[in-house]
Amino acid sequence: MRVLFAGTPAVAVPSLDALVKAGFDVVAVLTRPDAPLGRKRVMTPSPVASRAEELGLEVIRAAKVDSPTIARIAEIAPDVAAIVAYGGIVPGAALDIPRHGWVNLHFSLLPAWRGAAPVQRSLIAGDDVTGAVTFRLEEGLDTGPVFGTLTESVRSEDTAGDLLDRLSVSGAVLLSQTLSAIDAGQAASQAQSGEVSLAPKLTLEDGRLDWREPALALNRRSRGVTPEPGAWTTLDGQRVKLEPVRLRPEVNDLRPGQLRIDGKSVLVGTGSHAVELGRIQPAGKKMMSPADWARGLAAPERVVFE
Structure with a gap:
């Protein structure tokens, strides 16, 4: 054929x-x-x-x-x-x-x-x-x-x-x-049945993480937009690229967007409990571990993602 x-x-x-x-x-x-x-x-x-x-x-x-x-x-x-x-x-x-x-x-x-x-x-x-x-x-x-x-x-x-x-x-x-x-003349097809949902092409805005949303929603979104267009947030008006965030349900005392350094981990507050950052890429720099990024912050306890 x-x-x-x-x-x-x-x-x-x-x-x-x-x-x-x-x-x-x-x-x-x-x-x-x-x-x-x-x-x-x-x-x-x-x-x-x-x-x-x-x-x-x-x-x-x-x-x-x-x-x-x-x-x-x-x-x-x-x-x-x-x-x-x-x-x-x-x-x-x-x-x-x-x-x-x-x-x-x-x-x-x-x-x-x-x-x-x-x-x-x-x-x-x-x-x-x-x-x-x-x-x-x-x-x-x-x-x-x-x-x-x-x-x-x-x-x-x-x-x-x-x-x-x-x-x-x-x-x-x-x-x-x-x-x-x-x-072989053996193919059979059936009409589609069930609930219809639409999947339009992703835009850059689809990758933006709104820290007021629940942690599970942010985890799902960050995985869904990886590798393209990629998850991101803003800090001091500049876009920061993020790899998928992981759930940290035991931490629930951070307000949305607030950061905390926990050993080599960097936690961020959400609308529910905290998430842990994966690698991060500040504007104009290469992707790096969250620990390396946090070491470059003057006052990490005051950082809040927008």
């Missing part, structure tokens, strides 16, 4: 590898254009583009599936298109080209968390279980019928990056199995 693969970030690479390993004829790879990365803003291929070139596959770089891109897909004439976090809308004109349609690997248990940031929003919301599905792509936002499902327990220390890493591997197997079933 001739497969067009569409994807961009690192979490899509295991799926591409799985399809190639399974023996599918991956005729081309659609991905977002090269983007500037790092402080020097060096133009860099997407992880999927880099892997596709290593595999000797044709790479179609497109910020959106426009008329020239649709024309190229039509020339390639894939039997099916597999899509994993491509990062753009696929219009109806492109959806109609493969005879088996487009099969999307999505990292949530649809219809929960439809949208661009399902794992991140799931962690912020405090879900105990998440997963991934393969479904037939439609013009609606993640609304198509589901082929296959897998579940994944959320661990207490999971960040969005941790959870996505695991789901990208197990999801790659699910995607390969789904395409194999389609190829």
Whole structure:
């Protein structure tokens, strides 16, 4: 079966590898254009583009599936298109080209968390279980019928990056199995059912920690926005980046945002009990341990995060 693969970030690479390993004829790879990365803003291929070139596959770089891109897909004439976090809308004109349609690997248990940031929003919301599905792509936002499902327990220390890493591997197997079933004429899909929730793309503001919130909410948010866009707070009007905070329920005498040094730990008050800081990155400096950061404070007992 001739497969067009569409994807961009690192979490899509295991799926591409799985399809190639399974023996599918991956005729081309659609991905977002090269983007500037790092402080020097060096133009860099997407992880999927880099892997596709290593595999000797044709790479179609497109910020959106426009008329020239649709024309190229039509020339390639894939039997099916597999899509994993491509990062753009696929219009109806492109959806109609493969005879088996487009099969999307999505990292949530649809219809929960439809949208661009399902794992991140799931962690912020405090879900105990998440997963991934393969479904037939439609013009609606993640609304198509589901082929296959897998579940994944959320661990207490999971960040969005941790959870996505695991789901990208197990999801790659699910995607390969789904395409194999389609190829064999044995695939069956079911309409989505259950409560719908939305997972819009995270913004920088989503990473801001409001110390008036309960500690558990801050823990969940800080894990959900790691590694991107990252958790942060402000001190003296400057943004301070934070790694995920840990719960310290035995400490409940700090007011929201108030700091206390406890040995090598730095505690912060919240709307409930305290949390313990992970590594911290002050404005203009590198990420450092909380103990090293606290040693540079003139009067740490007077510091209050805003």
